[in-house]
Amino acid sequence: MTVQDYVRLLRRNLVLIVSLALIGLSIGLLVALTTPTRYTTSTQLLVSAQAGDAATPSELNLARGYAQQAVSSYIDIIPSSLVLQPVIDDLGLDYTVAQLSSKVSATAASTTSTAITLTVSDRNPAQAARLANAIGDSFTAVVAEQLERPVDARPSLVRIDTLEAASVPVSPSAPNIPLTVALGALLGLVGGIGVAVLRSVLDNRIRTIEDVERAVSAPTLGGIALDPHAKKRPLVVAADARDPRAEAFRSLRTNVKFLDLGEGSMALVVTSAGPGEGKSTTTANLAITFAESGARVALIDADLRLPRIADYFSIEGGVGLTEVLIGRAVASETLQHWGRGALFILPAGTVPPNPAELLGSTAMTALLNDLKAAFDIILIDSPPVGLVTDAAVLARQTQGAILVTASGKTRANRLSDAEATIEKSGAKVLGTVVTMLPTKGADRTAYGVYGG
Numbered sequence: 001m002t003v004q005d006y007v008r009l010l011r012r013n014l015v016l017i018v019s020l021a022l023i024g025l026s027i028g029l030l031v032a033l034t035t036p037t038r039y040t041t042s043t044q045l046l047v048s049a050q051a052g053d054a055a056t057p058s059e060l061n062l063a064r065g066y067a068q069q070a071v072s073s074y075i076d077i078i079p080s081s082l083v084l085q086p087v088i089d090d091l092g093l094d095y096t097v098a099q100l101s102s103k104v105s106a107t108a109a110s111t112t113s114t115a116i117t118l119t120v121s122d123r124n125p126a127q128a129a130r131l132a133n134a135i136g137d138s139f140t141a142v143v144a145e146q147l148e149r150p151v152d153a154r155p156s157l158v159r160i161d162t163l164e165a166a167s168v169p170v171s172p173s174a175p176n177i178p179l180t181v182a183l184g185a186l187l188g189l190v191g192g193i194g195v196a197v198l199r200s201v202l203d204n205r206i207r208t209i210e211d212v213e214r215a216v217s218a219p220t221l222g223g224i225a226l227d228p229h230a231k232k233r234p235l236v237v238a239a240d241a242r243d244p245r246a247e248a249f250r251s252l253r254t255n256v257k258f259l260d261l262g263e264g265s266m267a268l269v270v271t272s273a274g275p276g277e278g279k280s281t282t283t284a285n286l287a288i289t290f291a292e293s294g295a296r297v298a299l300i301d302a303d304l305r306l307p308r309i310a311d312y313f314s315i316e317g318g319v320g321l322t323e324v325l326i327g328r329a330v331a332s333e334t335l336q337h338w339g340r341g342a343l344f345i346l347p348a349g350t351v352p353p354n355p356a357e358l359l360g361s362t363a364m365t366a367l368l369n370d371l372k373a374a375f376d377i378i379l380i381d382s383p384p385v386g387l388v389t390d391a392a393v394l395a396r397q398t399q400g401a402i403l404v405t406a407s408g409k410t411r412a413n414r415l416s417d418a419e420a421t422i423e424k425s426g427a428k429v430l431g432t433v434v435t436m437l438p439t440k441g442a443d444r445t446a447y448g449v450y451g452g
Contacts, residue, residue, distance in 0.1 A: 008208075009200050010193070017192035024188020025181055032180035039125035040173035043136045043166040045116045047071050048159050067114045070158060074143070078106040078118060078135065083142050087134045104135060115163065125169045132166035204412045206405050212432050215412040216419045221259075221402065221431035222252030224282065225439050234281045234312045237288045238339065246285075252433060253289040256402070259430055265372040267398040268430065269302075271382045271391035273418035277406035278435035280308040283381040291341030295376040298335065300346045302382045302394055304355035307348030309381055313338050320349025325363045331370060344375070355383075360393040368397055385418045395427030403429055406436045 010017065049067040077083060079101040088095055105119045118136055122128035140160040148158040206212055209220055225245055233239045237246045256268070270286070272279040280303070287299040301309035302321060310317025315336050323329040324346070335344040352358055359382075371378050380398065382391040395401040401422050405415050419429045 009196055013192070013196035013199065017189065017196055020192035020195065021185050021189040024191065025185035027188075028181040028184020029177070031184065032175040032177040035175035035180075037123060037172045038121045038174040039123070039128045039169040039171075040119060040121045041125070041128045041132050041166040041169045042117050042119040043132045044163040045118060045136055045139070046161045046163050047074065047114045047116065048161065050157050050159055064114070067158065068112055070148075071108050071114055071116060072111070074116060074139070075106045075108060077142070077147070078116070078139050079104050082146075083135060083139045086138045086141070087131070090138075091130070091134060100131075103131065118166075120166070121173065125172075129166045129168045136162060136166075205408055206410045206412055206415060206434070207407050209434055209437075211412060212405055212415070212434055215415045216403065216429065216432060218403065218419060218429040219431045221255040221433055222248060223434045223437050224248050224252070224278070226407070226436040230278075230281060235284055235288065237285045237292070249282075249285040250289050250292075252282075252286060253293065255431070256286070261399045261430075265376055265378065267368060267372060267378040267380070269380045269382050269391055269394045269398050269401040269427075270404060271385045271395075271401055271418070271422075272404040272406075273386040273410050273414040274384050275306075275387070277384070277404050277410055279384070279404040280312065280381050282404050282433055282435060283379050284309060284312050287343055287345075287379050288339065288341075290377050290379075291339060291343035294341070296342040296344075296374070298344050298346065298371050298375040298378045300371075300378065300380045301348040302359060302380045302390065304348050304352055304358065304390070305383050305388065307351070309345060310347040313345055315345060315347060317347035317349065320347035322349035322352050322358065324349075324367060325358045325361060326352075327363070331367055356388065356390050356393055359390050360397075364394075365397055385421050386414050389421075389425075392422050392425035392427060395422050396425055398427075400428040400430040403432045405432055405434055407434055407438065408436060 047067045047070055049064065049070075081097040084097050084100050084104070087093070088097070088100060093100065103121050107117050107119070109115060109117070118132060118139070120128050120132040120135065122131060140162075143158055143160050206215065209223060212220055225248065227236070227245055230236070236243050237249050240246060256266075259266075270279050270283040283299065287297050291297045299309065300321060301307045301317075303309075304322060307317065307320075310320070315338065319329055319334055321334075324331050324334055329349075331346065334349075335346050337343070338345050358364065368378065378398075380394055382394050385391040385401075385403075391401060403415065403418055403422075415432075422429050
């Protein structure tokens with residue numbers, strides 16, 4: 001994915017991301033407000049080994065090394081009952097050793113440090129300072145009287161000095177409302193972005209021209225913008241010639257003309273990967289634009305399963321392609337002229353039980369040959385290639401197929417499969433047309449702007 005793809009992804013999921021960030025912020029605020037207030041203070045103790053006034057440098061180094069080694073074991077001793085029980089007894093605390101130990105921690109700055117930082121947290125700031133100093137005193141006594149006491153009753157070789165006594169804290173250490181709220185918002189934001197990326201990975205719908213070009217090898221011939229009122233006026237080229245979508249269909253006509261299909265008449269199948277992607281509307285408007293340019297155009301409704309062309313053009317569709325293929329009518333009498341140009345429409349006629357067989361018959365081949373002799377371009381509206389084989393059958397008898405795909409609806413894998421199905425039949429996909437392109441929002445494209 002490119003940087004633009006990521007920006008588009010974030011814009012497309014902006015509401016989701018902002019919503020989860022706000023939820024995270026709210027949860028962080030709730031946690032902060034419900035967290036008990038705690039005050040933290042600490043005292044620093046220095047551990048040293050006495051080597052005597054006449055000690056040599058070597059003895060001094062040994063004493064320092066001994067003190068450094070002793071620190072690591074003292075850190076484990078401070079939260080033990082050996083140190084804490086005397087504090088409980090002296091202060092008359094209503095605590096167990098385990099409860100008091102949960103308020104105490106001891107650390108050293110490094111493995112070579114001889115200083116111990118003894119930290120105590122409590123809901124009462126004065127009590128926190130009182131406990132820290134009392135534990136420091138108790139630890140000093142335990143070391144001198146029990147852990148490091150010489151057998152001959154001489155003074156202890158290890159000395160504990162208080163570098164800095166614990167003071168009463170003036171502000172609580174927890175909850176840190178700004179930090180907790182910021183962390184909640186950050187986690188919500190990260191979660192929103194993660195969900196957006198996951199949705200993007202799982203959702204492989206076509207949204208932009210670039211998505212289409214990644215899914216299929218055929219070139220993009222045109223893009224048609226989304227029109228919420230397309231069902232009410234499917235023939236936008238005829239209804240409003242100045243509409244940007246009408247101009248987009250004319251641009252599509254120009255690109256189709258540039259297809260290298262050799263001399264003579266042009267016969268093209270227009271299909272899609274699935275239903276509701278705008279293939280019939282595209283075929284109808286493209287036929288009108290060709291007729292406007294002075295070409296002799298034959299529009300065939302070969303969707304013998306769900307025909308729409310007759311309804312779009314408001315013509316009689318009871319007799320049409322089916323009757324011609326089974327020999328009950330002739331094309332010259334069934335073709336209906338429409339509009340001011342040379343546009344002739346062959347509706348689908350009766351819906352038969354065997355559409356694929358009729359479309360692949362010699363009668364269909366003969367019909368196409370006759371129409372090629374009389375028209376400059378023949379456009380055939382066929383069923384979606386992802387549902388039935390009709391389009392692939394027809395594409396073999398023409399110069400190729402145009403695949404219509406709908407932005408936000410067609411899935412990339414289905415579009416790729418549609419192209420593969422047509423090519424496996426021995427036909428060629430000449431290009432794609434992307435319909436329903438958004439004119440605003442994250443997925444707005446140049447085609448979308450131009451078309452609406």
